[in-house]
Amino acid sequence: MSIAIRPATGGHVAAIDALLRRAFPAPDEAMLVQRLCIDGDMVLTLVADDEESGALAGVIVYSRMTVEIGGKSIGAVALAPLAVDAGQRGQGVAEALVRASLVQLADAGAMLVFVLGDPAYYERFGFSADWARGFASPYAGDYLMALPLQGGAMPCGERGAATHARAFAQLGGNS
Structure with a gap:
């Protein structure tokens, strides 16, 4: 299979x-993407197209966050969701989406990327719960991970709030 990102x-x-509605057991992620778009909080959305069939093989979405370190706001984004069509899984589509998007975000000047996910998967890209520790977030814990983009350097200072876009608070029907 050949894909184009x-x-x-x-x-x-x-x-x-x-x-998104096929890839997840509930429509939460599809609704999240709709809300992020409506609210103007999407930063980057990449797709992976199967070049042979033209079908959508996968998607990755990033949204703006409000993050403070040392009392200063830094450029940070949240990765969510990442989805691959069931028929395309296990073929490197998600990895290609993550790697391509991290390069684009770094080139655009983003300092820090957060993800709420499985450490066994996201650690291969350099995400770590250690980078996210100390930020005030309702998602704080072992599954909230971060990745500094600009040469792997984390800005110095006391970690403050790491606030996701408003649409995240509405996941699971919470509003």
């Missing part, structure tokens, strides 16, 4: 929504 366009909206 590219920025999502308006033409991908329906396919992204359908993929």
